[in-house]
Amino acid sequence: MANTEFGYVRNFEVHDSIAPSNWIVVRIDGRGFSKLCKKYHFTKPNDKRALDLMNAAAAEVVKSFVDIVVAYGQSDEYSFVFHENTTLFERRREKLSTSVATMFTAEYCMLWPQFMRREEGDERFAEKGDVIELERPWPTFDGRCVAYPRCRILRDYLKWRQADCHINNLYNTTFWNMVLKGGMSGTEAELELKGTLARDKNEILWSRFGVNYNAELEVFKKGSVIYRDLGVEDRERKVNGDGGGKAATEGSRSQVEKERKRKLKARIVVEHVDIIQDAFWERRPWILAERKGGG
């Protein structure tokens, strides 16, 4: 058969499975988003609607991949954490990153009209209607997998992203106040901010613009963390003496299936809280809990 003759080309495909017992982060990043922000007149330094859209898209991704235990997002990026024991797509790198990135992209595009509406009195848009119409090039996101061999290192990864959010947001908030309210040019503001510390920026905000950085929205300062609220059930299970039995530890198939369903039903939570300190994790022990087998 003709096709057997050419089938040898399959041998050029690579095995790109990520080693077992590594937490897998799929991070997606907006492609060309600085252009996109300008084109659709995103509010500076933060566009609340755009962040809500990011979060809504991410929540749908978390919802449909039960092996994602937590996600963290800020600006135009989102990190999705797959449990270290996931066997999804045989842990194949490209399958994971393309599946997550395309689902996120589809959600972002399809949810756009729900979130990106013209704000009262905003005269920048020609359209009559109140939806900001999306045009080509459509928003897209690239993605990559990173494997973390230890829970502690994964948490450092998440700390890194949240610290990055804080640093950028403080800078951007100060910069845009200097430009929009202070009437400085971008270059002037940049020059003045060079080498300043956090307290310097806080001081500029307060003394010149009366802005208390601490009073800024948490979603701007902390970014967003998304997870399944399995807490209630966890507590119930403990009361009933359930969940610690033989079936659970053996990870029997029916148990795995039951778990899957429990997760599918669980409420997806979006919060803007500190994930650098231990408190967040200690109060939600199920998020990074060990699990038997894939699933």
Added chain:
Amino acid sequence: MANTEFGYVRNFEVHDSIAPSNWIVVRIDGRGFSKLCKKYHFTKPNDKRALDLMNAAAAEVVKSFVDIVVAYGQSDEYSFVFHENTTLFERRREKLSTSVATMFTAEYCMLWPQFMRREEGDERFAEKGDVIELERPWPTFDGRCVAYPRCRILRDYLKWRQADCHINNLYNTTFWNMVLKGGMSGTEAELELKGTLARDKNEILWSRFGVNYNAELEVFKKGSVIYRDLGVEDRERKVNGDGGGKAATEGSRSQVEKERKRKLKARIVVEHVDIIQDAFWERRPWILAERKGGG
């Protein structure tokens, strides 16, 4: 600064650049498309509107990545071929596959209303309007990169896909005629088709259903090939003695930029023709032509 402390987590990212001088195929595949076909009542064995949608999405992808020299699609898959010398994204595997897959996904979702309209007299849809409304889960596509070290092997890859298209289409055409017109059950049709050769299927189609397979639409039988029509300009350049000069062979920066612009302006062609034989390639020598440097 806090962030330097955690920045070490970047060292876990992998270098996944594809070796130079390899043609790079990014193949995208519909995720869960058999379910999707059922949900939206795609016509069997081929839904012309859905194929047109695939082709329109693919054409946009080809348009925006100037280093894609040719693309081939059939059913719910598409293969995009990047020139062996591309330096896009430093040839990083995941960057290439996620960028192509997300753009394709965005195009597919956004172009859907233009293509997926209710056909005259089709009573299967509840909606009053004539657009088949897209619902969650949105259509998405996974993607993977494969590197081919030789033009000849790349062409074998494309032959493989087109031969696959032919085999599947002949089978599906016969199967669905047996089921839809012949009143057989799926299992019965499957059983009878087991082990049959191409001529047997042609015979079933003709003798039982009066169907001449050769008269089927070319897009069904051959799939779709997309490329830039640089032929006219190529011929003009030859007449003018242009394009073979020092600048061209040296791949100077301005020349590269000029080439890029030429490609951006070029007409994107979608055809349903044989790419297994040499003729197609011989008549369009620019498609797989050598190029200096990336670009």
Added chain:
Amino acid sequence: MANTEFGYVRNFEVHDSIAPSNWIVVRIDGRGFSKLCKKYHFTKPNDKRALDLMNAAAAEVVKSFVDIVVAYGQSDEYSFVFHENTTLFERRREKLSTSVATMFTAEYCMLWPQFMRREEGDERFAEKGDVIELERPWPTFDGRCVAYPRCRILRDYLKWRQADCHINNLYNTTFWNMVLKGGMSGTEAELELKGTLARDKNEILWSRFGVNYNAELEVFKKGSVIYRDLGVEDRERKVNGDGGGKAATEGSRSQVEKERKRKLKARIVVEHVDIIQDAFWERRPWILAERKGGG
């Protein structure tokens, strides 16, 4: 310069660094050792001299790579464990495996005359002298790196090798008693042993040949484990309140150098003991202890 023109070929080399915070096992295996065993009339089922040679070669390898924390060997294989924080050769896979495998090979070849001597009364050798002369093909060993993301999994790896040693040795001891003392053919012995459990083999050994498996040499039953005896100093350091100070935790350069020297001077120990149970590791806590930075 001519060489710059061709230097682009370096771009085809791959980055094969192993991700940080993974324990790295380099396992070497004798190439074509069943032939070699026959050629030099190795004693069956175990040749004590050959195992001593393996151990002597491995001890030299451990000695010269201070980042190897432990090694385990049996039959014609040896596993060398590099500390999870090693930065040797930038953790490059092929550098690590070829450097270990070639050093082991050199040691094995050069130490051969010291270990492989004709035993008293052994008439199988033509040579007059008492050294069994090595001939081409020289003994060589292939090697591979495996990365383990957790100490517990690394220990499972070592358990796997020692369990393998036990299983093979019990089988081989029984098989060769049946053949050499019992006068059975290889095929007959194989047939009888098929499906037998450990206790069946013990029973065959004892009832037919008066062999008490438990009395066999520990090196045969347990294989060999090699490590640095840093225990005494560890205890001394504790008494002196040394080693826990600021310098140690900071991994300062001079501290790292001091550590290196301490390891270079440490006694290399070769033992034939159980490493499956916890006891071995609990009594030698320094072997798998955490360390700051590369070491």
Added chain:
Amino acid sequence: MANTEFGYVRNFEVHDSIAPSNWIVVRIDGRGFSKLCKKYHFTKPNDKRALDLMNAAAAEVVKSFVDIVVAYGQSDEYSFVFHENTTLFERRREKLSTSVATMFTAEYCMLWPQFMRREEGDERFAEKGDVIELERPWPTFDGRCVAYPRCRILRDYLKWRQADCHINNLYNTTFWNMVLKGGMSGTEAELELKGTLARDKNEILWSRFGVNYNAELEVFKKGSVIYRDLGVEDRERKVNGDGGGKAATEGSRSQVEKERKRKLKARIVVEHVDIIQDAFWERRPWILAERKGGG
């Protein structure tokens, strides 16, 4: 069985097969050879005995791997080229590099006494005998695989190595003449040579030391190339109309076996000639000739 419980650790091993249709170069490099050169008083700038030893070791490696089509060596490095179609060790990267590197190391150590003999009147050695006795650390070699997707690029790789040989040798020859005959310090010679062109070095050699660089030994200037002399038989086969028949093109198993034997018997040639120009390759067309299948 205990071992099944731990067997999961095998899942951490990586698939590292090199893509088909790529030429595979295994390059080995002496580890710590500048120290070794000093220790054993290698002649500067070139030690003929040491190069002869390298070549003898390499010839044995070529002899035992029939899929090595050509090897090129200079200084303390050697590159072994496996045919693009080799299926040896399933083209696994580490298997190839460790197998070649350990065999080379074993040969180098075992052949040492044959080549490294004290030269007449050389008083630097304490030993009475005329063999320079090898001591620990034994000479070892690291190794790496590089895949080249095209014959032309592979040839550029070999050109790169031979150009490198020329450049280094001209420099070293000049440098050591300046130091050994000219009485300059190393630093002085280095300083003077900085920025000089080839003709400047030739001039220094000739005018100051009466050395005609062109008259230097070819093995110093060109390095060494090793291959199988299949030429005679090739010609014979053509005369007999053999070798082009059906069996050959089909790569039938018996034909492959016949080929293997032919190669095993072929004379191994070591030459010191130009491989940068086409002439070398045109006269020995069998070296880089295409072959069906692995083998």
